[in-house]
Amino acid sequence: MEHFLSMGGYGPYIWSAYGFGAVVALWNIWSALHLQREALERARRRLAMGRSEENDHGTR
Amino acid sequence: MTPRRKRLYTVLGILGGVGLATLVAVKAFDNNLSYFYDPSQVATGKAPGDKSFRIGGMVTQGSLKRTPGSLEVSFTLTDFANTVPVSYTGLLPDLFREGQGIIAHGRLQGGVFVADEVLAKHDEKYTPPEVAKSMKKMQPPAGDKT
Amino acid sequence: MGKDVGTWTWFHKLASPPHFYRIAGRMIPWFAVPAAILIVASTYGGLVMAPADYQQKDAFRIIYVHVPAAWLSLMCYMTMASAAAVGLIWRIKLAHALAAASAPIGASFTLVTLVAGSLWGKPMWGTWWTWDARLTSELILLFLYLGYMALRSAFDDLTRADRASAVLALVGVVNVPIIHFSVVWWNSLHQGSTVLRKGGPAMPAEMLWPLLVGALGYTFLYAALACIRVRGEVLIRERNASWLKELEAA
Numbered sequence: 001m002e003h004f005l006s007m008g009g010y011g012p013y014i015w016s017a018y019g020f021g022a023v024v025a026l027w028n029i030w031s032a033l034h035l036q037r038e039a040l041e042r043a044r045r046r047l048a049m050g051r052s053e054e055n056d057h058g059t060r
Numbered sequence: 061m062t063p064r065r066k067r068l069y070t071v072l073g074i075l076g077g078v079g080l081a082t083l084v085a086v087k088a089f090d091n092n093l094s095y096f097y098d099p100s101q102v103a104t105g106k107a108p109g110d111k112s113f114r115i116g117g118m119v120t121q122g123s124l125k126r127t128p129g130s131l132e133v134s135f136t137l138t139d140f141a142n143t144v145p146v147s148y149t150g151l152l153p154d155l156f157r158e159g160q161g162i163i164a165h166g167r168l169q170g171g172v173f174v175a176d177e178v179l180a181k182h183d184e185k186y187t188p189p190e191v192a193k194s195m196k197k198m199q200p201p202a203g204d205k206t
Numbered sequence: 207m208g209k210d211v212g213t214w215t216w217f218h219k220l221a222s223p224p225h226f227y228r229i230a231g232r233m234i235p236w237f238a239v240p241a242a243i244l245i246v247a248s249t250y251g252g253l254v255m256a257p258a259d260y261q262q263k264d265a266f267r268i269i270y271v272h273v274p275a276a277w278l279s280l281m282c283y284m285t286m287a288s289a290a291a292v293g294l295i296w297r298i299k300l301a302h303a304l305a306a307a308s309a310p311i312g313a314s315f316t317l318v319t320l321v322a323g324s325l326w327g328k329p330m331w332g333t334w335w336t337w338d339a340r341l342t343s344e345l346i347l348l349f350l351y352l353g354y355m356a357l358r359s360a361f362d363d364l365t366r367a368d369r370a371s372a373v374l375a376l377v378g379v380v381n382v383p384i385i386h387f388s389v390v391w392w393n394s395l396h397q398g399s400t401v402l403r404k405g406g407p408a409m410p411a412e413m414l415w416p417l418l419v420g421a422l423g424y425t426f427l428y429a430a431l432a433c434i435r436v437r438g439e440v441l442i443r444e445r446n447a448s449w450l451k452e453l454e455a456a
Contacts, residue, residue: 039441153332192260
């Protein structure tokens with residue numbers, strides 16, 4: 001195991017590269033879901049407001 | 061011409077124009093876009109004599125000399141047509157060895173290229189160690205031209 | 207739309223926001239699950255199963271992060287620019303939405319390419335960074351993505367943001383072949399292409415398969431991320447459309 005982690009002395013470089021790749025992949029998943037949820041939330045709020053005012057002037 | 065067709069031509073125009081402009085710019089700066097000069101260019105005086113530049117080639121087999129007790133090394137760089145002597149003081153990258161393609165940054169001083177940085181270049185081929193060993197056994201070492 | 211409506215019905219149906227919103231939502235797991243499986247397989251293959259290189263030893267294993275990320279950074283830009291062109295010519299909002307959705311994904315994987323490359327360059331070449339044609343053009347790709355996003359955010363009006371940024375995306379396309387051929391056209395520190403080269407890949411099969419599987423996995427990951435992001439972009443663009451009410455009810 002230790003032998004595997006050391007990667008012939010190149011461990012720090014290799015694990016940093018794989019680690020950074022993993023962090024960016026996870027950030028991508030989080031931020032995509034976050035954007036989608038936020039957009040949905042905002043669309044819901046807009047719809048709720050539009051209903052209460054009926055003839056809304058919210059369109060641009 | 062429909063508006064859509066007009067927009068299509070506009071898009072094609074942008075692509076063509078930018079492509080052409082880039083082509084011209086690349087042609088004009090072609091020399092500056094190359095990362096290094098090879099030993100033949102240095103030998104024929106195409107490399108700048110008064111400024112620092114990069115030279116790339118293969119470390120000639122049997123040319124590497126280390127000064128004991130210091131980090132000073134000297135070797136010659138070859139592109140199999142011309143050879144340039146190089147001297148360097150400092151740490152060398154892991155891949156540095158005779159027969160390896162390297163790139164040195166420095167300037168010419170009296171026919172010797174005095175380097176302040178040496179980088180190792182490797183080619184695009186990857187081979188497991190056992191295969192590389194058996195390949196060497198099967199054929200005499202050919203020039204590893206990078 | 208003229209007389210070509212008949213042949214393009216499927217296209218316009220797919221390009222209609224509510225239809226696409228539903229389809230994209232359904233496609234996400236079909237992209238995400240293969241992405242996860244392929245990326246895990248590629249990582250295991252690259253770190254455990256592939257033999258070390260005779261010259262670079264274990265350090266060459268960084269290729270399994272660097273190359274798939276580089277592939278994604280270029281593929282994503284081509285998708286973004288194509289979508290921007292379609293959006294400009296045919297005035298399709300959904301195409302602009304796809305272009306906008308692609309930029310942050312492409313930018314982040316361009317960064318992975320540069321960082322992993324740097325971590326590979328230090329032990330092998332002897333430097334973290336150098337201004338050779340390949341490295342510089344890939345850095346320009348990052349700036350193109352960032353510039354595209356900055357330009358978008360400078361407009362309050364989405365339609366104008368879509369059009370202005372689409373032009374920038376088109377202008378930047380010229381950089382893509384430059385990145386790919388930089389190592390052929392000019393002397394560079396960076397080596398030539400291993401996979402896409404004359405005479406086939408310069409790698410034995412046990413080193414090559416994790417690389418190809420990784421590139422495929424990253425492509426699926428892009429597709430999954432793009433689906434999620436495009437749904438968000440569609441919601442932002444549709445504002446008060448009636449189909450949002452149906453969505454609310456569902």
